[in-house]
Amino acid sequence: MIDFEVLTELAAGEGVERIDVGIVVRDTSGRILMIRRAPHSVRQTLWEYPGGGLEEDETVPAVAARALAEQTGLTGLPLEYAQHLDFTDQHGCLVRQFVLTGIVPDGTPITLSHDHDDHRWTTADSLPPTGDGRRTVIESLGRHPGIPDRRPVGAHFTPAAGPTTHGSLLVTDPRGRVLALRSTAEPTMWNLPGGDVDSGRTPFATALFEAEKQTGLDLAVGDPEVIARRRLVAVVHEQAGTRYPVPACGYVFDGGVLTPDQQARIRLDPAEHTEFRFETAHDWRSFMEPDDYHRLRQVLRAHRSGVPLHLQRPAPEGDDFEGVLVFVTDSAGRLLMHLREDRPGMPWPGCWTPIGGWREGNESARESAVREVREEAGIEITDLRPLPDPHHSLGLPLTRVLHAVRTDPETDPRLGDEGLAVRMVPLDEVPQLKVPPYLRHYLPLLAATADPTSRRTV
16 A cells, blocks of 8 residues: 555655645546535635645545545545645645545535535536646646546555566667657656566566557567667666655666667557657756656666666665766866867757766766766876755756866876867866856856965865
8 A cells, every 4th residue: 555654754854844635536427526615714715626634643545535525425435646736825834735536426426514615527628716736636637538547647556565566678779869758648757668567577578568569669579689688777766755656666678779760660659658759868858857867867877887787766865966077176276178079969069168977887976076087188086075066056967066186297188088179277268168057156166276375175
């Protein structure tokens, strides 16, 4: 069963001050039950779905059963978890509402409470006046009424006693761009081809079967050598959260490279996906939710390493980065800068940037920084310190930012196999170059290290 106690604890950790429960009741025709607040009640004449607040020592299912019985007269209705809604109430408190849903036969009688004076069975596109949050929830649940057996995402986990398991394939095109499919039911969600493991199938067999069902391609025929190896890329363990309310374990396998001919033969199942794309690791950030993008970056790190990685979500403390940015200064007040190639699909094309790059394997941030500076500039650095936040709003998600002062004999940097040029640039000349916006934040911090007599670092 879903552990709402765990979900409540997670909410508290995110600053939620009160837990609420909402129940979206639908009849077999797909209409939603809405009830209207009486004129003497709080939020008078507002239409809403049934619900109530979590009281001390009360469980989420108990709140749902109590609210349904008091407000509609419905009892014994099987309910499934659907999603959650966060909002700020009239007192300024952050509230998280767990939304459950259930189905009753057409014509089921409704007995209203003293605080409600009318009820209506309505469709998602003809709701009476209600709050924006409730409207969003209802529209999300009813977005695709024509899909057979459409169930809310949480419903798939309701009967689960333990972690769910799924298998997926990491598929790329000849340029190394990653294939993902856009969910019909959840349009903001882009997934690798694959699905939940059913009884009798292995994670790999599931990934291959679901990929063919979702894309129309038999990958075992298209790239038989890759598929025959059954190369495991990563095992991703996810703790329960509000989006997926039970733990989940995902197995990601190498799905090979799709030729242009295979790409042209992709045929999506509209009941599951509306669109497919091939994008670079950088460009997927513009399409995916932050949490999904982080997962993709973790999987791509495992793929680059050539060794299966065990990945945890949320990541352990200190392990929540997938790239590094390294500011290397010297005693003359210069900053090591790297001219990037002007190619689409890469971060800051054509810009001068500090040294940076993806994390490899299970490297620490310092190990990644030392390796990147050595590879891209031929310089050895040892004494590294983190630079203070904030920086994420300036285009550096999942990136650890570090600083080092060169103490080696200051020979000219040597360009590695990436980029167009590398050189030491005086700090006051950096703004004259084409540089990313985050430099505006970090240059004043670096200026504190420019005094050769102080040898200070930030």
